[in-house]
Structure formats: structure tokens, C-alpha cells
Amino acid sequence: MTAMSLLSVDSLTVKLPVAGEMRTVLKDVSFELEPGKALGLVGESGSGKSMTVRTIARLLPPGADVTGHVRFDGTEVFDLRGEALRKYRAGDVSMIFQDARAHTNPVRRIGDFLTEALCTNQRMPKKQAEARAVELLAEVGIHNPEQRLRQYPHELSGGLLQRVMIAAAVAVKPRLILADEPTTALDVTTQAEVMVILKRMQSEYGMAMLFITHDLELASSVCDDTIVFYAGQVVERQQASRLHRDPLHPYTAALVRARPEIERRAGRLPALPGHPTTAYEAPDGCAFAPRCAFAQDACRVSVPPLLRIGEQGDSRCVRMPELHGSLLAAAGTTQEVTP
């Protein structure tokens, strides 16, 4: 753990009870996040991105078995109990959920949603909290904020409601924002608008952010660093802006190639061969080996460690030292077929 880091996740393993047995959903996840920085979490569906942020927010389903450490500003998050846990959730981290509509109470007004945390956690007088809510709504680009306060969630469009969510998350001035696919449920134009607002609020308030997305492009424009999840493990970490140009893992390379890029649209769109694996079903050795065009016998023996690749980042591919720099080019010639 660096002295600098705001959030430090260390060898985190999470098992959840499913039909009477414990299933691994996160396996040996480690990463750090410095104050004010944005870290992207990418990976296929079911790879454990949401579970990671839910673990950090202490929102795991009941019966979850957690080993390893999550430290926020040096404090063990899993040691927090009662009032200390409430304080941590109330002031240190804020969640922004994907489905803003499901995540707001349909029978409470927007104003209540925005002010309840201020009024109850920070004991702010109602009038003052409302004034603050009006300010916040204006900051996220919502017109007529006073009237919006009196409306119900169903009277707002999805994009507007997600802006309200962002305003509510920022209202308590947290040090870390956990954004779980905040724009996936929105249409493309709205997506871009909401994203700009979220990014602006994050920089203006100097908050750190964990940003989950399926969109590598988006991650590279919003985040400083990106980590790639596969089957509950981190398989790669590096600077967000370099990730799609020089991936450090065959899985990332495959993701990059599966992405519909303007220049390549004319050609054939390569599909990612095989099915995504969950941590629970992962084979011995490298979890990605069954789908990997570069897999060798050595890959199937033991789980590869997360290796440092020079100054550039970390990779969980044992062949990275020899493959580095050639993944995208090589993949282009050998991986075009789907089995």
C-alpha cells in the first residue's frame, strides 16, 4: 500500500452463497486509487466489476464471505461497524447506480431525495438543504431546479434522473465516487451529456472515482488508469489512454478488436471467441487460456501472477514479456475465426 493512496484493495476474494454452496465471484483482486484520480473498471458481463464496487461500499448480499483487505484512507473498511460504517457511507463514498429509476423511491419527491442525506446525516436545516439542492441541480445542468424539487421521479426522463443521482451523490462531498455504468441505460446523446457532467463534477470537487463501463473508449477519455477484469480477476492495469493502443493482455487485445472502430467498420467485425467464464467456473491455470489464441501448456498449469511490465502497467499473462507490443498485430492475423 502506498502512503498516497485513498483506496487500497489488497488480495480481495469474495464468495457468495448460491444454492447452498459458496461461489467465488472475486479472486485475489488488488488495486490502488489515489485521491482525485479516476480508475476505470472494464470487462465482460459477470466478470465482477459491480461486486468490486459493492464490496468497497459494503453493499454485499448477506452471507458473503470476504477475505483480503479494503482500506479507505488507511482504515480497514470491513472492520467498520454501526455508526462508523454509516459515517463511511454517508461522507466518504457515494454510489451512482446504473438504473437511476429503480434506485430512487418512486413515491418521494426529487427534493426529498436530494436533501434527505444532508438533513439527516449532516443535520443541515431543511431550508438550507433545499437551497443547496437547487444549486446542485443547476450545476448538473437542470433548468428550473426549484420546480424539479417538487416533482416525482416518474415525471423526469432517464437522463434527467441520472443527473439528479449525480447531484445527490456529489451533495455530501464524498472523497470517492463509485459509478457503476452510470450511462449504460441512457440513449447515446444523453449518455454523452451525462458523462461530461459527471467528469466535470469529479474534477471540480476533486473526488476520486471508480468508473465501471463496457466502453474502452469512454474509459480512456474519463479515467486516468484502467483495470481489466476477467472471471473475477484483474488481468491488466495500465494508463487508460494507452490501454487500447498497447494492451498488456490477450483478453484486452481481444476486447479492443471486438470494439467497432470507425476506421475498421468496413472490414469484418471480429467476435470474441468462446464464452465468458465466471470466477467460479474458471479452469486451473489462466482463466482466459481456453479462449486465448496465444495459450500454451504453461498457461494451463497455475494461475499466473500479476506481473509488472516495465513502467507501463501490470499484466496477468505469463507470455507478456515476449508478446508485448505485438498483441494487436498478431491477433489480427491469428484470431479472426470463431470456433
Place this chain on the structure above:
Amino acid sequence: MSAQDAAPASTTTPKPAPRGESGKAVAKFVAQRVAGLLATLFVASLVVFGSLYLAPGNPLTFLTHGRSMTPDAITQLKAQYHLDDPLWMQYLRWLGGVLHGDFGTSIIYNQPVGALLETRMQSTLLLVVMAAVMVLVFGLAIGVFAGLKPGFLSRSVMAVATATMAVPTFVAAVILILVFAVNLGWFPVFGAGSPGLDAVYHMVLPALGLALASVAFVARLSQAAIRQELSSDHVQTAISRGLARRFIVRRHVIRNAAMPVLTVAGLTIAGLIAGSVVVEQVFQLGGFGQFLVSSVQQKDFPVVQAICMVYVASFIVLNTVIDLLYSLLDPRVSLGRTAS
């Protein structure tokens, strides 16, 4: 979804909702519901009146009780009950009377039906109201407790509730009499008692018997609703914001769970009206239900029609009231406005 969703978010302006307009909307909404209520009542009155003519035999045989009468007497009888008029005229005459509170004359007692009903109204009203209070108080209390505090006790309570739901009102009433009236002697076995506290005391067992299955039903319903709200996404948001559990339960669980529960609980309470007939019979309470049973046996049709009409009308009115209350509780039910 809606037009507003499709529009660029930043350019949409909120719909202004001036007080006067929303007041008008509410009035229009209420007017619509009341119109619906009147239409339903009208159909109900047709059914209640018409069922007399669908019943086997003709009214004259009931009036004469099968005795042979002189043609003169028969003509007089026919004139008195307007039996020679076409059916629709008879119906309109009856309906006109009902609208003025005149339900006709009892064939057996030869007294105005209205007066006969008045003396029997109190015990039925007391029975249904006490049972309704029990359903709401016990049903909601048990359900909310079991929903908020899962564990062995809650599971046991819910198991008992599930079993209780299956007990017919008649059986429940008889068991209550055996245990609390005959064996323990805490309550009278039957009778409505004298007006005042004594009447309430006499009504405890009957109301309990009537309410029991509904208490269990409402308990299960509210437990399920509370559980569902507790695990809902918006409650997860509230938890993630570090709000205290007590606050979350009060603000985000109870109110949301209340809406489906109150609707169904309301219907259950309206359904108590039907069950009250059985309970009155078992406990000999001398209310509408008992009167209905004896009047059916004695073919006292004006009385049967009147009581059926009162039952049906109370049921329909209760329904409308629940409907209106629900719309007040749930902001998503737009009061006549087009939903956005």
C-alpha cells in the same frame, strides 16, 4: 417510454403544475370514480331486483304461501304489489322507492322494510367495524414485525398465519365459542348484548371469528411487501447513503409497502361483509345477516332485495373509497392528467 424521455434532457422544461389546475384534475378524477360507482350500483340494482324473477316460482305463490285464495283477494294482492305491471315498471317503482330510502313492505312482518333494517343495523355495523379494526391492527402489526425482523419467531408466526388462512369462518367461530365461551367462560356464547360497552364485549368473539383468516392474510401480505421493499434497489440507495435503518424503514419501506397492502386489505375488509352473514348466524347476533337468512327461508323478497342491495352497495362504495385513497398515496397514479 414518454415523449419527454426522447427529448434532449437539457432543453425539457418541467410542466408547471399550478395549484388550481391540479385541484381541477383531482375533482375530475373523483367525479369519474363516482360516475363509475353509480353505474356499478345501477347494474347491481338490476341484478338484485331481477334475481327475484329468475328464482323458481312466481311472486304470487310466495305472497299467498301456496294457500288458495279468492279471486278477489288475489286481484287485491296483485294490485297491492303491482304484479300486473310490466317488469320494467315494477323495477322503476322499486328503484324510485329505494332512492327515497323506501325499500317496500315486508311480506311476513307487514312493516316497512326500512324500519325493520334500522333495528338490526347496529350489530352488523359493529361486527364488521370491529373485525375491520382487528384486521388492520393485528394484520399490519404482525406482518410489519415479521417483515422487519426475520428469524425463527417470524417464520413461526408466518407458518401459523398460513394455516389460519385456510380455516373457514364458520369453523373459526365454533372453535372460538368452544374455547373462550364454553371452556374458559371469558365471553358470552351468543347474543348481541345491550347497547354500549356490553355490545362491544359481546361482539369480541364474533369479530375475532370473522377477522381471523383476514388477519392472517393481511399479515402475510404485509410481510411479503415489507421484504420486497427492503430488498429493493431504492432502499439499497438509501443504505449506500449511510442513512439510519430506522429512518430508511420509516421513509422508504413502510410507505411504499403500504400501497399494495392497503389496497388488498381494503378489499379483504369489504369481503368481511359476506363473512358476517355466517358469523351472525353462529353467534345469533340478530343483525342483517341473520335477518337475510330467515327472510330467504320465508321468501320475504322485499327484505332480501333490500339487504342484498345494502351489502352490494357497501361493498362497491368501500371499493371506490380504497381506489381514491390509493390514488392519493401513489403519485404515479396520475389524477386524470396524462402521465409523462
